[in-house]
Amino acid sequence: MAATLSPPRLLPSGDSAITVEFSHDIDDAANARVLALDRTLASQSVTGVTETVPTYRSLLVHYDPVLTDFDALGEKLAALAQLPVPPVTKTRRWRIPVVYGGEFGIDLEDVAKTLEATPDDIVARHVAGDYRVAMIGFTPGWSYLSGLSQSLQMPRRQNPRLLTPAGTISIGGVQTGVQCLAGPSGWHLLGRTAVRTYQLRRDPIFLLEPGDCVTFSAVDAKTYAEQDRAAGAGEIVAELMAA
């Protein structure tokens, strides 16, 4: 780790939150610093901090302006962000089964055409990737993964779809994602997983954490159907790998 770390920008998000921004663009080193500051704030109590939301390049810190203020908390966060990034002691690694193409991944053929490859090539490239959960956001369990192969990067769709299925595995720009609930998306749909990253009345309710490692494995439609039934009954289905 470099001896001096550039100071983050402290951006006001209203009177009750600070955006601590480490980089303008998507950047793995910046994301590591986001997750490090997030861990620091989880491990020590800082007066007034109520909740943190890690994203690609910034950490949103919600706070109570009755207990602290922008200047005092900003100074504290800037100081904490300058600490060397502590090594991650334990990284969880998940393998998530995906049924690719066909009705499950309606954009696979088009993605292959655009990238001048076969659908099998696209699946092979996606399965070969070693990904990290950079952030979870937008809707419950929607996990944004960094580490997408350059050979799979392409602009998002011109016209976002208003409804895409629960469990969708998609790519957009430099990212790939695991979408839990049905909802709108402008990404290219490669497949679906039975894994629920968010499921009420299951322990844990949220499966993935920012910073977790993720790989994908290809399964057939029959396996997907079995896994979907099991997941519906509360099974996790995703495989937790030895670190």
Next chain:
Amino acid sequence: MSKLVIPAIGPASSVQDGGRHGAQRYGLTPSGAMDRLALATANTLAGNPPFAAAIEIGPFGAAFTAREGAVRVALAGAPRNADIAGRAVASDTSVTLADGETLTLGFARGGCFSYLAIEGAIAGEPMFGSLSVNARAGLGSPYPRPLQAGDELQTRQPSGATERRIDLPSPDDGPIRVVMGPQDDEFDDATKNLLLDSEWKVSASSDRMGYRLEGPVAKHLYGHNIVSDGTVNGSIQVPGNGQPIVLMPDRGTTGGYPKIATVISADLGRFAQLPPGRGFRFKAVSMAEAQAEARKFAEMLRTLPDRIGAIESFDLNIAALQDANVAGAAVSAVDAGTWQTASPADTLAPD
């Protein structure tokens, strides 16, 4: 155990409390009341903790009937005609419904949301510490969806305490105050001035996720995509069409449009009550002023119980109401109208 049954209720009505905090890092939005002061007022009148679950009633009418015992309720927020079998009920008071009696509410006047708190609060199963409805995430109790006719809310027998009224300071109708940022550097000075110098209106296609604004088109300096980052209640994001959207408690937890400014927390409830079509303005304030206002607002919430008084004479109260011409015959007004229940696609851009 008494219950409050709902013979009729308009759209955009749901059980809401102080919100669901701590899981925004997993994409779970906080939800909670659109107007926190009005929620706290209704609860204080009903003898509940300020952010207990209550019924957030949208712009249309509603009716509530006590069953299996009496139920004591209190109404606050947007004023509306209210009566029990022809007896007018004033806003900002508590009232007890005898078993079988029905409280009938008309349209909201001069606001969007009213809150009906029930003494003893609403029985339900909290998820992440909250009963607030978030239909998309399947959360909310006793119903994980907006309220509809036929629903029943379990509560307890009233304590028999005297009915109460509350004296609130007269509402502020000044500009909606904002703190610039976090992405005001994505806009030039002319666009920032446009935000602050123009008259805006809340569009009818607004909902608990976001209020779309109608007014001049705001231009981005560097395009409308940023790397997704966290949002807050009151974030003013500017999507590709240049029509700002103010994010509300059911917002996405992250978003990929630049956020030019943020409504201060003390003004958010007042902003939420702006009826579609009414003109308003923004005013930029310093962080110090915004935080001083946040502290004043917290103090106001804390001291709400000091503003409570007894209703000595209900008859006198009625006469005063009639003089003020706010207690006319209540009409049932439960037509589903144009108030948007679907989500605007722009508040839903995933990235």
